[in-house]
Amino acid sequence: MDYNPGGGSPDHNGGGGGGIHLVCEYCGAGCSYEPDDAEDGFFSCRQCSAIHTSTQATAADPNDFPATGNISVRRVATQPTPTPKLRTPAPYPIPHAVATPAPAAAPAFDDFSEPSEPRDFAPAGAWSEPEDLAARVRWRYVRGMQVILQRQLEVLVERHRVGALVCGVAGTVWVRWVAASKVFDGMWARQVLADHETAERYMRFGGGDDKKSDDVKYEWEDDILPRRKDRHRVEFAFLRSLRMMLPVYSTLAVCFLACHIAREAILPSDIYRWAMEGKIPYVAAFTEVDRILGSSLQVQDCPLDARQLFRPVRVIGAWQLEVAAGSIAQRVGLRLPSVNFYAIAQRCLMDTSLPIDRILPHACQIYEWAMPAELWLSSNPARIPTRVCVMAILIVALRILYKINGQGIWEKICEGGRNADGYDPDTKSAPFMKPDGSNSEEFGMRELLCAVAASYDKINVEHDYSSDLHSYLKYCKEVIFTGITFSSEEEHLTEIFWDMYKGREDENPKEQVKSQSQGIEEMTITNGVNKRYRDGTFVEASCVSASSGRDAIQMIKSEMQDHGFHYMPPRKPRKSDGYLRYRRRRLTGGFVYVAHADYYMLLRSFAKLAEVDVRIMHISVLKLERRLACIEERIERSLNTLQNLSSKTKDELRPVSD
Known part of the structure; x- marks a missing residue:
């Protein structure tokens, strides 16, 4: 002045x-x-x-x-x-x-750096209304989720040979899922703020009884409006609500649901494995959001960055993924077909190196005859997955075709050695060739069990990044710790450690990688059986590679006992061997599964292929057998009724003799 x-x-x-x-x-x-x-x-x-x-x-x-x-x-x-x-x-x-100090000067206006969509002139930190904050966080979250889903579909089509039809199906399902979640409800922001204020009062006053009525609860009061010090809490309250309404894993569920509707032979275990290994954008998908939509700090549309919004806490398993897909279909009102049994069964037979032309037609007949309800997606988390039901049908078809009913064929293979009847699973000779001998049925059972045992060793359920330490470190750098910035000192220290590791690896590469992979994967050794765990799945080394037949039989007995199975000795030869049905026995408060070694070899191979426990596979087979027995009983009852009816009709039409 x-x-x-x-x-x-x-x-x-x-x-x-x-x-x-x-x-x-x-x-x-x-x-x-x-x-x-x-x-x-x-x-x-x-x-x-x-x-x-x-x-x-x-x-x-x-x-x-x-x-x-x-x-x-x-x-x-x-x-x-x-x-x-x-x-x-x-x-x-x-x-x-x-x-007071003068505010910082606003950046100069640049026509070329401005985004294409309109925006407010106020900076990101000058929002005065919580509705504006909620709208910006919600809009950024929904758009980012759609970008992640789009990238996942592109990778499925380009890298994993999925039909392009899944893109259109997934888009329709996604729009209906967003609408059904009511994420754009007008009362959403007020509801979140009211719940946040109620939770803070509960924590502040030690759980006092809040008797505020519902009509007053949703009003904009002075004490509900977020203060400046509580702004971060309100932001994360909006984020928690969005994650509950539209979870991050729902993009994977929509992808699997689109593959199911498009009749693709894609299993939930495939989606889970690809997401874990980074072959589908999921764990590090937030980098795709920043690349396509731009960083939230640059466009000033959301105070939370992409890592906070879209970084998943964990990757849900294959079982939960199928349940989530069924829940989404039920929520949006879709009438789903059953799984593509033919494509999935053909793929399973190819993975186990079994003859497709002989087994698949019989399996399709059982499928068309029984049509179990487990072949449809469901939102019930306690129900058996669909892929397990498909493999149960294959097991029943194999038992019917090759008459595997506890004759002790596997014990004979163990006593005769690995190369029974001159068959070596390591060679490329075609199996299932009938010899000139008379007992062709027994030879077919031996060929089947040897092929199943060989395929069990070849089925790989381990992740690619667990093969060696170099792959694991690369996986952590590109997937787990992506998007994290380090200081120059930390980066320099990381380079020093990496050079030290590369120097030790170059000295003795094979033994070093082998010892590291064994140290990571092998958990315990019990009774000569190497036990490894992956997602709750129990996997053992093949018992065919034993030095003697007696040791191989002891190993299969120990393995069955570890899984809750009781080993049954071979049955005595009978003139007519019908289909043998197993039952569960309750001992000391739990169920004990009784089975022969021949049947158990089929169970363990298909259970490893489905990535489930052997007992779950056995339960699915028992359930399918009960359904088939019920159908056969009804058919027999109907045939007897028709036979009695026809005989009675003939008696009535017979002429009366004088």
């Missing part, structure tokens, strides 16, 4: 003296003031009522002093007092006595 004295000392009587001319630094208005205009030693602007803090009147009227003689009165420009008594004019706000 400018200080412009108008002359010498003012004259209270109006003669010859001058006033003080002050220019307001807020509104720019200049006015002349007399000593009587000062209030408490300060002058105020007549235009905006601002206080002139840089000028203070230090004396009053000279006639007020009772002294005699010449008295000179002057005004001195001083600093304001620490606590002046300010006047509050209306309706203008009171400027602060202490000058």
Whole structure:
């Protein structure tokens, strides 16, 4: 503020003296003031009522002093007092006595760097309404989820040879799923804020009873509006609500559901494995969001970055993924078909190296005859997965075709050695060739069991990154720890450690990698059986590679016992061997599964292929057998009824003899 004295000392009587001319630094208005205009030693602007803090009147009227003689009165420009008594004019706000720092200058406008969509002029940190904050977080989250789904579908089509039809199906399912989740409900933001405030009150007052009515609960109150210190909590409250309404794993569920509708031979275990190994964008998919939509800090549309929004906590298993797909289909009202049994069964037979032309037609007949309900997707988490039901049908078909009913064929193979009847599973000779001997059925059972045992060793259920340490470190760098920034010192230290590891690996590469992989994968050794675990699946080494037949039989007995199975000795030869049905026995409060070694060899191979426990596979087979027995009983009852009806009709039509 400018200080412009108008002359010498003012004259209270109006003669010859001058006033003080002050220019307001807020509104720019200049006015002349007399000593009587000062209030408490300060002058105020007549235009905006601002206080002139840089000028203070230090004396009053000279006639007020009772002294005699010449008295000179002057005004001195001083600093304001620490606590002046300010006047509050209306309706203008009171400027602060202490000058505040000027805000940072806004970045220059650039036509080329501006996004294509419209946006507000306010910066990201200047939102005053929580509705604006909720809308921006929600819009960023939904768009990011759609980008992740789009990238997953592109990878499925380009890399995993899935038909392009899944893209259109997944788009329709996704739109209906977003609409059914009610994420764009108008009351969503108020509901989240009310729940957040209720939770904070519960934590603050130790769980007191909140008797607020529902109509008052959703009103915008002063205590519900988030304060500046609680802004981060409110942001994460919105994020938690969005993650519950539209989980991150729902993109994988929509992909599997689209493959199911498009009749693709894709299993939930495939989606799970590809997501874990980074072959489908999921764990590090937030980098795709920043690349396509731009960083949230650059476009200023969301205070949360992509890692906070779309970084999954874990990858759900194949069982939960199928349940999630069934739940989405039920929520949006889809009438789903059964699984593509022909394609999935053909794929399973190819993985186990079994003859497709002989087994698949019989399996399709059982499928068309029984049509079990387990072949449809369901939202029930306690139901057996669809892939397990498909493999149960294959097991029943194999038992019917090759008459595997506990004759002790596997014990004979173990006693005769690995190359029974001259068959070596390591060679490329075609199996299932009937010899010139008479007992072709027994030879077919031996060929089947040897092929199943060989395929059990070849089925790989381990992840690619667990093969060696180099693959695991690369996986962690590209998938697990992607998007994390490090300092220059940390990066330099990482390079030093990497060079040290590469130097040790170059010295003895084969033994080093082998010892590291064995140290990671092997868990325990019990009774000569190497036990490894993956997602709750129990996997053992093949018992065919034993040195003697007696050791191989002991190993299969130990393996069956570890899985809760009781080994049954071979049956005595009978003239007519019908289909043998197994039952469960309850001992000491739990179920014990009784089975022969021949049947168990089929169970373990298909259970490893389905990546489930052997007992779950056995339960699915028992359930299918009960259904088939019930159908056969009904058919037999119907045939007997028709036979009795036809005989009665013939008796009625027979002529009566005299």
